[in-house]
Amino acid sequence: MTNIEGDPALPEVHDEKKEKVRKFNILNQLALKGQTVLAGSSLMEFFPINEMQMKLETRYCIYNRGIAGYVTADLLASMEACIFELEPSKLFINIGTNDISAPDYRLEHLLANYDEILTQVARRLPGCRVYVMAYYPVNAKAEFPFVPKASMEEVFQRRTNEAIREANRAIERLAAKQNYTFIDVNEGLTDEEGNLNADFSSDGIHMYANGYAVIMNNLLPYL
Template identity: 45%
Template sequence: MEEFMKNMFQRQKDEKLERYRRLNRQVVKGQILFTGSSLMEQFPINEIAMTQSIDKIIYNRGIGGYTIPEMLGAMDEQIFDLEPGKIFINIGTNDLSREDETLEMLIVDYRSVLSGISKRLPETRVYLMAYYPVNISVASKQPWPDADKAARLRFERLEKANSAVKELAEEFGYEYIDVNKGLTDETGQTREEFSVDGIHMWPDAYEIVFENMKKYIME
């Protein structure tokens, strides 16, 4: 059963990549791009923008379950095919949930993503988003195994990981955005009412994230 679920999940990721490949044939170049893993894929950015009457073309190319190495293998579909004028990136949260992943490995992989963007899209404005918090208590109530363990591991690594991403932004002359203001409780975890499963967030949480990054979208 475990192998079956793993294969099914991989198939879903492959299908999303093919869907993006086909969608990219029709994109308007030079627009705004949101890219990353599930926490970006689930960002209802276009609905929020429409509700606020924001006249911007924003493409979302997040793929649930993706790690940074997987993004490195999908840079055309997730980034380059769109030739965006602005890129907002949230990638690496799945890497942080793996015990065998080190901060040094994450930095090396993330730097490779940014190096590729810098070379292929030198005029593009790039924004690196802070990793979101988690809620360990909500994660512990989930039916899938080791949910609380993954959330705890990510929470323990969050501060150092965000500092590393901020340093990478400075290294490449990009912008780091702390999008988490208003999301957390007194312990620094995601407020329970915003947390779906301890990791992912409800749409009203993304409305707060949007307000924290709105000026960068609008400028």
């Protein structure tokens, strides 16, 4: 049942994203400040960094503050919980692919929001090393056993590798403008046609741990 605005008799619709922000508010009170933070959407949230950093040297302390479903406007609205409360010394951002998937997607709108995100970080965390991550490729061709291909057709009409490459070029320029570092950690993720390797993905967009293992290996020089 959905809530009718202004009717107190009906239950509020559960907002999972807001709940995650609240959980982060509480977690951040217990976390070490000045460490490394990952921020973004589902492709960041699903990064199994807790398991993977167990195999790294103990000097690494990485907090994942990605939230599935986030667009750039969502991250802008929750910068305190996802970034600032942790006062990171290093910040890795991957946000914007859900913007690309949206029916009303405009690259200039994504860039305006992303620019404001980076501007706020520069103002609040002047000593933080910020890494703007390239968007990951997709695979619209392969069949995935747990996801009907038809259910992804609308998304892949807009979220194409061509659109992703265009956005990557744009955010690379944006990172340079803000004096931050653009990093492409996608090497090894694609097949011979340049699509996301189907063995790494559950639906052509989201990845299993083996895909993230490739990304983690590419990230190590920056950690």
